[in-house]
Amino acid sequence: MSKELVSLLYYFPFFAILIACLGLFGLATFIAEQRTKEIGIRKVLGSSVSGVVMLLSKDFVKFGGYRLCDCSTCGLVVHAQMAGRLCLQDNYWLGIFLLAGVIALLIAVLTVCFQAIRAAMANPVKSLRTE
DSSP states (O other), rough: OOHHHHOOOOOOOOHHHHHHHOOOOOOHHHHHHTTHHHHHHHHHTTTOHHHHHHHOOOOOOOOHHEEEEEEHHHHHHHHHHHHHHTSSSSTTHHHHHHHHHHHHHHHHHHHHHHHHHHHHHHHHHHHTTTT
């Protein structure tokens, strides 16, 4: 393969992560928009910003944790196959699968928390007055 193609292939994971973050941001925006009145009522009744953020991001973290477990299980199978092929060389580490999963979960949480904080900081009077 040519050097230009190889250097281009290095950018594809970043584009995939960017597209995934945009999708998560859109989904978080949609969920926050649907639950605007609930967030407003919770804020009027004394809920803190951290409580609202936890309310909105709880489902994303739960499903991200499930995916992390699925990926780590799949990673263990792949690791066993590659370890057999590489004859247990020292340059391959099992934790790279878990590290990649944790980084993906962290990116997802940061993406969702940004939108959740914005929704939690909004004025509850505006959200309750629209009806």
